[in-house]
Each structure stands twice: as structure tokens, then as C-alpha cells.
Amino acid sequence: MSIMDAGALPRDAVLETDLCIIGSGAAGITLAHRLLTTSNIKRICVLESSLIDERSALAAQQLDAVQRFESTATAAAHGSIRDSASIVTWNPDHHRYEDRATQPLYQGQLSGPLQSIDPRFLLRSRVRVYGGTTNCWGGWTRPLSAVDFDRSDLHPTWVWPLSAAQLRPYYCTALEYCSLADVDPDDYERPDAWIGRTDLDIAVPPSHTGRLRTGVFSIMNGAGPLRDGTLAFQKVWGGALECAERVTLVRNANVRRLVSDPNQQRIVSVQAQALQRSMTPVPGVPFSVRAGRYVLASGGIETIRLLLLSGGIGNRAGHLGRNFMVHPLNERAGRLRLSGNVPPGVRNFFSNRPRLKGQAWPPRVFGSFVPTDAALRELHIGNFRANVDFNSGSINLAWEQTPNPASRIRLSETRDVFGDPEVWLDWQSTELEARTASTALALVVAEAVALGYASDGTRGHVHMTAAGDHHMGAARMSLDRHDGYVDLSCRAHEIDNLYIASSAVFPTGGVANPTLTIIALAVRLAEHLSGTAG
Secondary structure, three states: OEEEEHHHOOOOEEEEOOEEEEOOOHHHHHHHHHOOOOOOOOOEEEEEOOOOOEEOOOHHHHHHHHHHHOOOOOHHHHHHHHOOOOOOOOOOOOOOEEOOOOHHHHOEEEEOOHHHHOOOHHHHOOOOOOOHHHHHOOOEEOOOOHHHHEOOOOOOOOEOOOOHHHHHHHHHHHHHHOOOOOOOHHHHHOHHHHOOOEOOOOOOOOOOOOOEEEEEEEEOOOOOOOOOOOOOHHHHOHHHHHOOOOEEEEEOOEEEEEEEOOOOOOEEEEEEEEEEOOOOOEEEEEEEEEOOEEEEOOOOOHHHHHHHHOOOOOOOOOOOOOOOEOOOEEEEEEEEEEOOOOOHHHHHHHHHOOEEOOOOOOOEEEEEEEEOHHHHHHHOOOOEEEEEOOOOOEEEEEEOOOOOOOOEEEEEEEEOOOOOEEEEEEOOOOHHHHHHHHHHHHHHHHHHHHOOOEEEEOOOOOOOOEOOOOOEOOOOEOOOOOOOOEOOOOEEOOOOOEEEOOHHHOOOOOOOOOHHHHHHHHHHHHHHHHOOOO
16 A cells, blocks of 8 residues: 655645545545455545644543543543543543544534534544544444334334345445454343353343343454554554555545536535645645545545535435434433342343453443333334443433434534634434433333332433434435435445445434444445455
8 A cells, every 4th residue: 555645646636546435444444445355446545634643741641531431422431531641731531543634634513402412413423543543442342223223103204215134244344344253243232142252250130120131332452463452443454555556545634525427416526625734724736636436434424514514415305414313322320229139140131341261352231221122113212232230230221313314413603723613513402302212211110110220310301411422314314216315235326436435325323332333334335346246
């Protein structure tokens, strides 16, 4: 792989390639890696905004915080980081790696409740650096549940155009990319399958009320022979890309526009510009990339911004930017009044997060209360997961945000260093999310009491205190071009050679952390682009 600094290109240079991938996070790196041996794509160009990866002095503390608490937005995570070292002013959001010159390009405007909940959401939950947001990821992995692919019981369009069974083989490969090759994707729904595989004895509680069951999450190991374990994709998979002659990584490449033909049926080029680094960075040399096909792999928010900056191409149906979703979170949603009758195996599984045996750098696994399919449909609520600490009684609750056209990404009146409008995230929630959260808490308390683990617990309204750092849904996948932005192959319905590799295509969000599904869809897209799809 050749690596170049776009700042060294001649002004208005034109780079020619077969495939242009915009973004080098989990999706972009996975996609490029899967295409290394394909015969019909000879040249791959990956455009990456950052020029350097600067490691934070607090990287170890940040890594520990997100592996324990999932998000640096939570109060407990803040305390974990702040109590261990002094704050680094150039990296206030505690990312493991950052490029201080390009990170400000993720600034923007927030409106709606998110502004008061997490005013730094746009900068904190995204990293504009090689490896993308794997540089602020705690490695929480779980496939979407089968029920997440069809919530037509809530709305006829809340359906994926593919099923969990169709995505399963891609989940298998995605787990390999997450250094979890020995894990079967179906085992996340079979908690008994983990018994005997962990360093602590575990047990699965019975489903006493019939409304909750045990779902399993895994957490990739941040320790190991690599500096940041298995988490940072540019560290784990970068070596293979660097040895590939067909791949060119262009750093300091800030994409500004996608240019289409007069009929807006094909992308003909990408306009980009370098950043000239100084005390205050200023725009550098402009250049363009011409390719046969283009993939936007720049995250669930920036992907939409680039399409809007390009005139909102491919959006005659009007879905672009709408139905933006996060995973609302409250790490202290409630508390159980424990009875002291929790079996040690259940306590280990739910609260102590045992490690898998037989691996040099074993990941952790843990059980979480999730609803049964019947309960979801009977109660007409979104999905949720409740991490119950049976040592303290604390309930950490995350729930699904269902699609809402009023929750959307727009362009702001504020502008970046290139003079382009920044993103405006107008996040909105609905009564359904509020009902999901309060119902979930009541179900958890009822289950714990019925099992004899608690005598009572918190009930009532649950406030969202963090956004879960997941960006989904604003370029949704659909069979019918009138219902979404991309088709079953993640190609834009109205643009022949434009694809999206991002959680932006999720029709529904479920409650599982989205990275594993993002990677699975990138693997599936690679199969499509290489012509090997069955």
C-alpha cells in the first residue's frame, strides 16, 4: 500500500482508481481488506482526513472507562478518567488517538434534548482519525436480535429488507475482524452455550415471568501484544493493507463534495482538499478522485453531511438525513433491593463479567436482561437491555430509539475551515422511547422479585442521561426506493455507483452495539462489489 499526504499533491491533481472508499474506520478498513484479493477491482483508493495519529496520555484510562461503562459520556466513566490523571487539554474527550488539526472538523450544532444531555456529542462520540471511532470504542459486541429485523408490529416500514438468518454468515466473518473468531453469532442468544467456557463459574437465571430472557454481550480485550489490544482497526488490520500494492491510502484528504453527472445517476468524481498545518490550520491544495465506484464509509453523521453538501443527491424520496437514531442510556436507571438470594453463578455472569478460557488475551462476556419477542410485541415497545449489578443492585439501562422522521441531520449555518456548512443534528425522541424505558425498568424489577433475587426496586419514568455514542438510520436501507435511501446491496437507490458502508443504513437500531453489524454489512458489501455474492 502506498501512503501519501494529499498536501504534497500538485494543485488540482486528479487521482484515478477503480474504487474510492471515503473513510477508514471499521467499515472502510474491513471493506478494503476484504477486497485485497478480488480480481475485478485492481486499484483501491482510501481517503482519510487525518494526517497523524496522536496517542493520548490518558489512552489507558479512556480504554478502561469505555470497556466498563460503554461510553465516556457517563458520570462513572468521567470519574474513572478524571481521578486517574490530569486532563489533556488538546484531547478533552479522551480518545485513544486524535489528530488535533482535523478533529475540529467534526464540530457542529445540536438542537433538541441532546444539547442539554451531551453538548459535546458531535466531537466526543466521533474521532476524525485513521481507524475512525474504533479509537474511542470499548469493544462491546453483539449481533442484532432476529426480532430487530422486523418491527412491522410497530410500523409497516420498520423492517430490514434482509433477515437475521441472511446476515448470519457475515456476522461470522465480522466476529473474526473483532478478534472473536471462536465465537458463534448464535451463542449471543444462547446463554447456556457459554457455561464451562469462562474463568468463573456462571449460571443462567430462569425466565420466571416469561417476559425477560438472558442476552449475552462480549467485550473485546484492550490488552495484548498490540498497543491497544484488538480494538483499533488501523493497528490490527493496517499491516495487511500496507503490504497490498493495489491499495493507496491518501491521508490529509478532506472530502468536500461528491460530483454527479447532469442526470444525477452516477458519481463522476470526489472533490477533496488538504489541510495546511500551522498554528491555525488553513485550507491546502484541492484535488479530486475519479473512480468507477464510490463507497461512503465516513460514519452515521458525516456520511449524511457529505451527501447534503453535494446537493442532497439521490434524495427524491426525501429520506436522507431523517430517522436519525441513537441508543438512549441511563447507567443508573434504578436500583434493586437485593435479597441476598442471587446464586453465585448468576452473580458472576451478570456482574463480574468473566473472561473466556483458553485464549491468550481473552475477551469478557456477560449476561444482560433483554425482552422476549412475545413481550416486545405484546407491550408494543422497542428493544432494550438491562445490565444488572447483583453486587450493588444498580440497573444500567439502554433502550432502542425507533425511527422518527423529525429526528434528523441538516446543514448548519456555522462553517468549517473550508467554508462548508457544519452538521446540524436535530435529535428528537418520541413517547414510544419513554414508554420503552419505563416499561423496561418495571419488567426488570418484576423479574428480579419473581426470581427471589430482590424484594423490590425502582419503578417509574427513566430519563436519558447519555446517547450511547451510536449514530444510526439517516440513510436507511429499503426494498422500495420510496421507503429509504439505499437498496439491499447498500447502493443508493437513485445513483448507480454510490454505496454506503455505515450504520446510517440501519432501518431500525435494536439495542445491540452497532459496530459488529456495521462490519458484517461491510463484509457483505465487499462480496457484492467483488461479484462473488451468491
